[in-house]
Amino acid sequence: MKLLIDHVDLLDLETLEVEADVAIAVEEGRIAALGRAPDGFEPERRLDAAGCLALPGFYNAHCHSPMTLVRGWAEDLPFDRWLNERIWVAESALEEEDVYWGAALAACEMLRAGVVGFADHYFWMDQVARVVEESGMKALLGWCLFGTGPEHEVGGASFDTVRSFAERWRLAAGGRIRTALAPHSPYMCPPELLRRMARAAGQLGVPVHIHLAESDEQVQRSREQHGVSPVAHIAALGLLEPGLLAAHCIAVDERDLELLAREGVFVAHTPKTYMKLAMRMAPLARQLDAGVRVALGSDGPASSGDLNLLEVMRLTGLLQKLERGDASAAPLSTLLRLATVEGAAALGFEGAGRLAAGAPADIVLMRTDRPHWIPRHNLAAGVVYASHPSDIVHVIVDGQVVLEGGRLLTLDEERIRAEAERRASRMVGAKMSQVRTYRG
């Protein structure tokens, strides 16, 4: 379909300069032209976006989207009680169809916040794939496997289940779905399982998405059991390949960082979870200085509370400035790059996440006329340090308009909210009032 988006302000994410009153021509899912429409371009559809800033779509590089169902269920608790007494107890009541509704709820929230793609790591992932297919989003999906032996079955999964999932949905939905193999972590998976995962990933031509080096305790245990750090351990097992998506990498030394950089690994940085669960802050500056590619993620909503990448950018910038005692640290252009083009690359959509002729048409249109934006000395600063998800009025993914004028076109939001809330109540064994909708 030929789509013309008219009268937008265009922000250059590197120079931070704004070009006013620009047209964006979209054809066959890609940006055909920026500036003015090509001669003879006859749009089938026009989107008047006067008063809107155009940005590339945001990418969430690490999530457990169905865990929306347990958000708010474990607040202000130490990590072990959070996990053992609350999250795992609630998840033990999880049924396969719950995964669909939890992920659909997450998709509503993410699209409303300008997130066009996400890397997900959970169970019963066919359900998440259905949500991605229907919503129009993009995703890198991996069915999480952990266990004490190669044949161990948890979360409805065996090795064959997760491998066949990765094969079944690989490049589905017109290429919007990419798949990964998703061993939980080196501390939850025996070496033989990790080695099999690495081999299967190579055979299928898909990446691995894993949790890595989250704490000093994990590093110490790895040294005791395997003689090396978690990074070196998975390197020896063949997992450290270009495109590996490693969430967190908090407890890493210079040698680990060198390995991650050399092998072209993507690190997913999820600061809200590090703060809310009182983990340590990941060493983002050291990671970037070492040449490691980093993208931003929300992590699961059970730990982060929400799925707002605008806030993740903001927290990343604020924390870097504070930690380094330097107000010029983590400049706006870096934060915007990590949340867009680096996020897209981390999901395997290399070349997406930017507004340029030829790039996939993943476009967020954000109004900048609300009081918290005024005056507009610096629109990039407005995006990172003041904007709200509700400023986003239109979202386009691969040329398809999925949010228009604040209305989701691909998902039945009201039904999703009601189903998700009903199922969440069942999981925690509580009677929860059904969704009451404000009728203003």
Add this chain to the structure above:
Amino acid sequence: MKLLIDHVDLLDLETLEVEADVAIAVEEGRIAALGRAPDGFEPERRLDAAGCLALPGFYNAHCHSPMTLVRGWAEDLPFDRWLNERIWVAESALEEEDVYWGAALAACEMLRAGVVGFADHYFWMDQVARVVEESGMKALLGWCLFGTGPEHEVGGASFDTVRSFAERWRLAAGGRIRTALAPHSPYMCPPELLRRMARAAGQLGVPVHIHLAESDEQVQRSREQHGVSPVAHIAALGLLEPGLLAAHCIAVDERDLELLAREGVFVAHTPKTYMKLAMRMAPLARQLDAGVRVALGSDGPASSGDLNLLEVMRLTGLLQKLERGDASAAPLSTLLRLATVEGAAALGFEGAGRLAAGAPADIVLMRTDRPHWIPRHNLAAGVVYASHPSDIVHVIVDGQVVLEGGRLLTLDEERIRAEAERRASRMVGAKMSQVRTYRG
């Protein structure tokens, strides 16, 4: 006027329990009843708030509201360049009427974020007082004075100017306006000026609002010049009185904290500025443990980017958990208390900032049906860790509806945005496109 707010969910800020479908009766600016309307209560006006959560209004305990005009004008710069090369240069072009429009813009933003009152510290404060009068908000207003001698004049002000301002507007606007004397800080004001301020405050029966102990350098300079810490220095000058509002108090030792606690001082905690300007984080836990009363503030939008108290609560909680390595630190009830009842007390509105029969009717009604709220296992967690200002649909201050269905009733928002942007452009000598309004 008799107002009935119907069908709300009521959150108890201590127990975090929710009572569903409650009525709030408001009479003569106060809450007459909570639960159901008193017998014979005949409202002149009804506000149907079905699907909304009722919360007390939020109070912003430290702000420089007219500095909205320079927000975004100095990004990613070290503190001294931020101040000397950008903020002070822009402020040197400030005209008296600019203050009105900058503060009016801030009022629009704050009311939309559920902030019903703010403590402001700036110049030409009659203009800010006009905004407070017109907007229906509450405020503690102090005209900032700094100088090298007792007769020094800066920012259009002399000692007599700021003293007569405090007298002129004291308890104006039906008691919604309180005034303060506002020496900038011990490092910007000579001892004799501070002593005169303390005496004048005592005579007028108003508090002092001051910046205090923001850095180790300030402490060191105070010890060199006065032989004691900034806290002890202002104590010796007679400023450490009950009700003193001291912004920041970052570089404080146990003796300082003991003094602040004993004298009934309020500390304003403004974490977003500490992060964005790469100052140190204030020791909130030590302050609270020492028995100091603390309220939350945005600081000026030039340093914080915006005026969103919901985000300030969130940052406060996340930072406390991270810093203390304890996910149970800064529990929801504490964060909500600091942003409401403690904020009100810090502004001199002791007893406000809570929903209780007899309390001033400062009420925020927030819809909880958007995807980022679902499921509603814990509404308090939704408020602190997921809500957006756009969830707020109605705001009531002293019984007056000032925001209804997302529309500001007391301020001409469109005109304010255009005037503020025009004046901001003039101040920085830049040509800025006029506000373009999104017409969706």
